Amino acid sequence: MSPEEPDEARSTRPPRLSRQRIVDAGLASIEAHGVDQMTMRSLGRDLGVEAMALYRYVSGREDLLEAVVESLLDGLIKRVEAAETTSWQEYLQHVAHEIRHMALAHPTAFPLVVSRHPAAPWLRPPLRDIAMVEHLLATLCERGFSDDQAVDTYKAFTSFLVGSLLLEVSTKTENVAAVEEPMNEGSADIPEQDTVEDVDLGQAPHVVRMRDRLSQDHSEAEFETGLESLLNRIENTVSH
Amino acid sequence: MSPEEPDEARSTRPPRLSRQRIVDAGLASIEAHGVDQMTMRSLGRDLGVEAMALYRYVSGREDLLEAVVESLLDGLIKRVEAAETTSWQEYLQHVAHEIRHMALAHPTAFPLVVSRHPAAPWLRPPLRDIAMVEHLLATLCERGFSDDQAVDTYKAFTSFLVGSLLLEVSTKTENVAAVEEPMNEGSADIPEQDTVEDVDLGQAPHVVRMRDRLSQDHSEAEFETGLESLLNRIENTVSH
DNA sequence: TGCTGCTGTTTACAGCGTAAGCGGTACGTT
DNA sequence: AACGTACCGCTTACGCTGTAAACAGCAGCA
Numbered sequence: 001m002s003p004e005e006p007d008e009a010r011s012t013r014p015p016r017l018s019r020q021r022i023v024d025a026g027l028a029s030i031e032a033h034g035v036d037q038m039t040m041r042s043l044g045r046d047l048g049v050e051a052m053a054l055y056r057y058v059s060g061r062e063d064l065l066e067a068v069v070e071s072l073l074d075g076l077i078k079r080v081e082a083a084e085t086t087s088w089q090e091y092l093q094h095v096a097h098e099i100r101h102m103a104l105a106h107p108t109a110f111p112l113v114v115s116r117h118p119a120a121p122w123l124r125p126p127l128r129d130i131a132m133v134e135h136l137l138a139t140l141c142e143r144g145f146s147d148d149q150a151v152d153t154y155k156a157f158t159s160f161l162v163g164s165l166l167l168e169v170s171t172k173t174e175n176v177a178a179v180e181e182p183m184n185e186g187s188a189d190i191p192e193q194d195t196v197e198d199v200d201l202g203q204a205p206h207v208v209r210m211r212d213r214l215s216q217d218h219s220e221a222e223f224e225t226g227l228e229s230l231l232n233r234i235e236n237t238v239s240h
Numbered sequence: 241m242s243p244e245e246p247d248e249a250r251s252t253r254p255p256r257l258s259r260q261r262i263v264d265a266g267l268a269s270i271e272a273h274g275v276d277q278m279t280m281r282s283l284g285r286d287l288g289v290e291a292m293a294l295y296r297y298v299s300g301r302e303d304l305l306e307a308v309v310e311s312l313l314d315g316l317i318k319r320v321e322a323a324e325t326t327s328w329q330e331y332l333q334h335v336a337h338e339i340r341h342m343a344l345a346h347p348t349a350f351p352l353v354v355s356r357h358p359a360a361p362w363l364r365p366p367l368r369d370i371a372m373v374e375h376l377l378a379t380l381c382e383r384g385f386s387d388d389q390a391v392d393t394y395k396a397f398t399s400f401l402v403g404s405l406l407l408e409v410s411t412k413t414e415n416v417a418a419v420e421e422p423m424n425e426g427s428a429d430i431p432e433q434d435t436v437e438d439v440d441l442g443q444a445p446h447v448v449r450m451r452d453r454l455s456q457d458h459s460e461a462e463f464e465t466g467l468e469s470l471l472n473r474i475e476n477t478v479s480h
Numbered sequence: 481t482g483c484t485g486c487t488g489t490t491t492a493c494a495g496c497g498t499a500a501g502c503g504g505t506a507c508g509t510t
Numbered sequence: 511a512a513c514g515t516a517c518c519g520c521t522t523a524c525g526c527t528g529t530a531a532a533c534a535g536c537a538g539c540a
Contacts, residue, residue: 016487017487017488039526039527039528040527040528040529041526041527041528049488049489050488050489050490051528051529052488052489052490052529052530053487053488053489055529055530056486056487056488060528060529061527061528061529111355114406115351115355115406115410117410117413117414121411121414121455122447122451122454122455124407125407125410130443130444130447131443131444133444133447134443134444134445134446134447137446137447137450138446141446147449147450147453148453150446150450151450151453151454152462154454155407155462156462156466158403158407159400159403159404159407159462159466160399160403161403162402162403162406162407163398163399163400163401163402163403163404163406164399164403166354166355166402166403166406167364167365167395167398167399167402170355170357170365171361173357174357174361203370203371203374204370204371204373204374205374205378206374206377206378206381206390207362207370207373207374207377209387210377210387210390210391211362213387213388213391214362214391214394215361215362222392222395222396222399226396226399229469229470229473230469233469256518257518257519279495279496279497280496280497280498281495281496281497289519289520290519290520290521291496291497291498292498292499292519292520292521293518293519293520295497295498295499296517296518296519300497300498301496301497301498
C-alpha cells in the first residue's frame with residue numbers, strides 16, 4: 001500500500017471543503033432541522049468552518065438551496081434514463097415511483113423542489129430539469145404521442161405529482177415548526193378554546209365522526225389509484 | 241349630515257390600527273413584493289406606524305401569515321355555504337372554481353395556503369378550514385356518499401387542487417426573485433453559457449421543438465378537464 | 481529567498497424578529 | 511375639575527441573519 005496519498009481520506013479531520021460536501025451537508029441539515037434552521041453559520045459549524053468559507057463554493061444561500069434541489073434530481077434522472085420500459089404507461093409509472101421515492105426520502109426538502117422557481121417557465125416542478133423533461137417528451141413521442149399529446153401529458157403528470165406528493169410529505173413533517181394561538185382582537189375573557197380538537201366537536205359532527213378515517217394514511221394506495229386513473233385518461237385521449 | 245362622527249373615516253390620516261387592517265396590508269404587501277419582502281418593519285411603514293405597534297394585534301410574524309391565509313379562506317367559505325347546488329358534482333365544481341378564483345386573485349400568497357402546516361393533520365390544503373371540510377363532508381354524505389367514499393373524495397379533491405393551482409400560479413409569479421448563476425467548481429474558463437435557452441438547443445431537441453406549446457397557457461382548459469376526469473373517477477367508485 | 485494563488489478567518493454592516501419599558505391620550509369615576 | 515387607569519404607539523436594545531471586504535496562513539515554484 002502506498003504510505004502516503006495526497007487524497008483527502010487519510011486523517012479523521014475534515015478532509016477539505018468542496019461544493020459537493022457543502023450541498024450534502026445542506027441537505028442533511030434541512031432534513032434534520034428544517035429549511036429555516038439551515039443558516040450559513042450553522043452549516044459552517046456542521047462542517048467545522050466559518051460561514052464565510054462557504055462562499056468560495058456557493059455564491060450565496062439561494063445558490064446553495066438551488067444546488068440542493070438539483071442534487072435531489074440528478075441521481076434520479078440517471079436512473080430513469082437507465083431503466084428500460086416497454087410501454088409509455090410503464091415508463092410514466094417508473095418516473096412517478098422514482099419521484100415519490102425521492103420525496104419520501106427527503107420529505108422536508110421536497111417542498112423546495114416544488115416551490116422554487118425553475119430556470120424556465122416551461123420546466124414544471126417536480127421535473128425541473130431540462131434533461132428530465134427532454135427524456136420524458138422524447139419517450140412519449142417515441143411511443144406515438146403527438147407533440148400536443150406529449151405536452152398535455154407532461155402537464156397533467158406534473159400536476160398530479162405535485163398534488164399527491166406535496167400533501168403526502170406534508171403529513172410526515174407535521175411539527176417542525178410549533179403551533180401558536182392567534183390572539184383575539186378585543187379583551188380576552190372569551191372562554192378559552194383548549195385545543196383545535198375541541199372546537200369542532202360542536203360545530204363539525206362529520207369531521208368528528210370521520211376523524212379516524214381522515215387521519216389514516218393510505219397515501220400509497222391513493223397515489224397508485226390516482227396515477228392509474230391519470231394513465232387511463234391519457235390513454236383515452238391518445239387512442240381517440 | 242352629522243358634522244362630526246367619532247368614527248375613523250373623517251380625515252385622510254390613517255384611521256387607526258386594527259388586526260383586520262394589518263392583515264389586509266400584509267396580504268397587499270405580499271402580492272406586491274413577495275412573501276420575503278413582507279417584513280414587520282416594512283409593513284409598519286406601509287401603515288404609517290412603527291413595527292412594534294403591530295404586536296398589539298398580531299403575536300408575531302408567523303401569526304400574521306396565518307391570519308393572512310385565514311383571511312383568504314373565510315370569504316370563500318361563506319360563498320360556498322350560501323350557494324345551492326343540486327348534485328355533488330356541481331357542488332365540487334363550485335368549490336373548485338371558487339378556490340381557483342382565489343388562487344388566481346392572489347397568486348403570490350396562494351403558496352402560503354398550501355405550504356403552511358394546517359392546525360390539524362387531517363386538514364389538507366387548500367381546504368385548511370374546519371368549517372370548509374365539515375361542509376364538504378356533510379354535503380357528500382347528504383348526497384349518498386359513505387364515510388369512506390367521502391374521505392377518499394376529499395383527499396383526491398384536495399390533491400387535485402394543490403397540484404393544478406400551485407403550478408398554475410407559479411407560472412404567473414415567475415420573476416419576483418431574480419435569477420443568479422450557480423458558480424462552477426474549478427477555475428472559470430469553461431465557455432460561458434449565455435442563457436438557459438441556449439443550453440438545451442443541442443441537448444434537448446424535443447423541448448426546443450415543443451417550446452411554444454410548453455409555454456402556451458391552457459391552464460383553464462386543463463383544470464376543467466382534470467376536474468371532470470376526477471369527478472368521473474369518483475362517480476365510478478361511488479355507484480359501484 | 482521571494483512571489484503567487486488558493487483557502488479559510490476576521491471584521492464589519494445593514495437588516496431582521498421581537499422582548500421590555502416609556503410616554504401620551506382618552507375616558508370613567510369621583 | 512381632577513384623578514386613576516386603560517390602551518396605544520414609540521423607543522431602545524439584543525441576538526440573529528446574509529454577506530462584502532480585507533487579511534493570514536500555506537502550497538508550490540522561480
